[in-house]
Amino acid sequence: MDRKEFFSKVGFGAALLLVPSCIGGLTSSCSSDGNASNPPSNVDFTVDTTTGSLVNNGGFMVLNGIIIARTLAGTFLAVSSACTHQGTSVNFSAPGNEFICPNHNAKFSSTGVVTRGPATRNLTQYQVEIISPTLIRVFS
Numbered sequence: 001m002d003r004k005e006f007f008s009k010v011g012f013g014a015a016l017l018l019v020p021s022c023i024g025g026l027t028s029s030c031s032s033d034g035n036a037s038n039p040p041s042n043v044d045f046t047v048d049t050t051t052g053s054l055v056n057n058g059g060f061m062v063l064n065g066i067i068i069a070r071t072l073a074g075t076f077l078a079v080s081s082a083c084t085h086q087g088t089s090v091n092f093s094a095p096g097n098e099f100i101c102p103n104h105n106a107k108f109s110s111t112g113v114v115t116r117g118p119a120t121r122n123l124t125q126y127q128v129e130i131i132s133p134t135l136i137r138v139f140s
Contacts, residue, residue, distance in 0.1 A: 039080035039124035040065040043140040049076075050134045058094030066126055066138060071097055071110070076128040078138045079112040084121035099123065 047068060053059035054076075060069035067081040069092035081089045083101035090099040090108065098115065099108040107116040112123030129137040 039082065041140060043126055043138060045139075046131065046135055046137050048134060049136055058092075060092035062089055063138075067092060067099065068128070068136075068138060069094075069099075076130070076136055077110050078126040078128050079108070079123040080126075082123075083119055084114075084123060085117075085119040090123070 043064070043066065045064060047054065047061075047063065049055065049070070053061045054068065054070050057070055057072045057074050060067055062068075062081045065081055066078050067090060069077045071077060072094050077092075079090075079099060083090050083103065083106055085101065085106050086103060088101050088103040090101050090106075092098075093100050096107075097110045099110075099112070100106070101119065104118050105116070106114065106119035108119070108123050109115050112125045114120060114122055124140075127139050129139070131137050
């Protein structure tokens with residue numbers, strides 16, 4: 001057996017071993033609602049809004065499994081950050097006042113309600129209280 005024939009057979013054998021696991025990974029990667037994490041419970045913490053991304057209207061941050069967003073109007077929103085489809089952290093889209101999952105483009109309203117799948121369950125909404133001009137409280 002020459003070198004070319006050896007590598008040809010080894011490569012083909014390796015491909016045969018890897019194909020079943022690759023196909024299995026493809027079919028499970030889009031399973032609906034199976035991999036999403038549980039939203040945080042018993043939430044009660046404060047956030048300083050004078051530094052970081054919450055300084056400006058339209059900014060957002062993820063803290064303790066919750067995405068906190070400042071709308072273009074200056075109000076604050078808080079929902080669980082993990083998309084209910086697969087658990088990917090959602091982003092806030094200020095122009096649409098909505099949360100969007102970058103993985104499969106699921107969309108959620110400002111209150112966490114699903115407006116476009118593949119997600120089928122809403123994000124958990126949390127209360128936001130303005131304690132002072134520089135401090136907010138996020139709680140369940």
